[in-house]
Amino acid sequence: MDQDKVQIIVAEIDKWRRSKLLPEHYCDFLMNLYMDEREVEGPSVLGISQKAVSNSNWKTWMSIIAITGIISFIGLHFTSFSFWMQTGVLAVLAVTLYLVGAAQRVKQPLVSCLCFGGASGILLLGGIYLLHLREAGTVPLVFVVALCGMIWILTGIAAKFPVFHFAGWLLLLLIYAFVLRHNITDIDWIGVELSWVPLSLVLCWLAWLLHHVNKQISAVFFLTGVLCWFGGELYGFVWTGLDKDVLQLLLGAKLAVGGGVLFALRKKWVEWVM
Template structure:
């Protein structure tokens, strides 16, 4: 392989990297690829694939595993309240950093948002139970605030499942208060 072909392949790999990580708009990347491929359309699907295709699944599984682990930390351990709070706050910080890191990858971002919302719900109910001795009125207020935050997030981010969860959660809370 001559140096021109090597340079061209390096440039094509770099453009594919830009396209995959959304560093440039997709139209620009397609134009540059067509320019450097001289109008030919080589099989770029193999190049665009990740070297580790299971990493997305593994990351999603680890993120989603924070929910049962949060429940385990709160309800099935004899850890002090401060340590439980530190662990759950660490989970929320981890989810925030994961959200920032995966902000360009549209597949994992909703999963991170859902996990963060559920961990925050679990955490807020736990704190309410500890500080207010399980007062039902305050617990209902905290649950309504969570539903309101979900509604705002659903409308702002245009995620229908947050909006639906907020409406359904608010309805269930109202029914449970009346009954």
């Protein structure tokens, strides 16, 4: 059977196992059957088997060499390109990686994850680099980073990769902290807590609200909410001159309260994320 079809069937069997659509021993039998057939193809790296390499023709090799040469040329001469050409190259590369990642989402999850990661990195670092060239200032930089965060969130949700969804929220939280730092210079510990605790409660409420719809999304909201619960202390340590002893006391108190609530409601929230 074709290698791609086998991989799709194996992925489906794994879904049946997780969703309890078939008994465990049936899933094991089917998995062993198709895994044995896949092993006939020989060892593989990122889904490329020995047989595929051995039976490849000269056109495939020439295409790989040509693509590698083009990428190398662009990389070596990138800084000598004009601003708009650099923008176009980065945009094409990011879009291509996103499309490849989407195309390989089911067949090659690892390749898909690497493509999404590369595209997301290009989007963020490339955007910062281009803004630095134009000396655009703080506001455009904040806008670009926030936009990257939202794209990462949408990518994580659409591709069902929670790590990108969570990484997008981390970017947005960094932007939130940055905006607080530059707009509220004289802040006390009450202001710090009011800046983060309500956000934490809203995110945890959204996790509860969405757990019937999508548990992956719910889990990310819940984890982000827990992070925001301690966001005030992290923000206070890094970006304010507040008394460290007070922040340490607050951190200890919130650890006790948060831990107690999580323990008391463990039978509730565990259903949101698992």
